[in-house]
Amino acid sequence: MTISLDTYSLKELKDLQSQVAKAIAGFEDRRKRQALAELEExxxxxxxxxxxxxxxxxxxxxxxxxPKYANPANKSDTWSGRGRKPRWFAAALKAGKKPDDMSI
Incomplete structure (x- = not known):
């Protein structure tokens, strides 16, 4: 199979490159799943x-x-206490509120 790439524009070549990369990744994923299924069997x-x-x-x-805490301004905006503090939580602490004031 021979393709003349000289006739394609830069955008078309980049699109083609993206499609080829996706096709390769999909092929490898299918082969891995197939190998894993055979080994499990x-x-x-x-x-x-x-x-x-x-x-x-x-x-x-x-x-x-x-969720453990709720935003005082919007009760549907909640936080579990894990990970990074939301801006509303940090702002409330800075304004003098305590975490217990915002607990659910």
Missing amino acids: KARAMGFSLAELTGTTPVRKRAPAV
């Missing part, structure tokens, strides 16, 4: 799980954090 046929044989444990998904 082989392990299951031998009475094991793939995680047992590789010494890995399945990744646990974390449950979403329960």
Whole structure:
């Protein structure tokens, strides 16, 4: 298959490059999933799980954090107390409020 790239504009070449990159990534992902499925099936046929044989444990998904604080100006704007403080929380603290004043 021969394509004359000289006839394409720069925009068309960049679009083509992007499409090729996506196609390559998709191909690799499909091959990995196929290989993993085959390995899991082989392990299951031998009475094991793939995680047992590789010494890995399945990744646990974390449950979403329960909101602990609510924005005094907008009660639907909440924060769990994890991660970075929202601007409204920091502003309320600066204004003299205490975290207990905003707890749900």
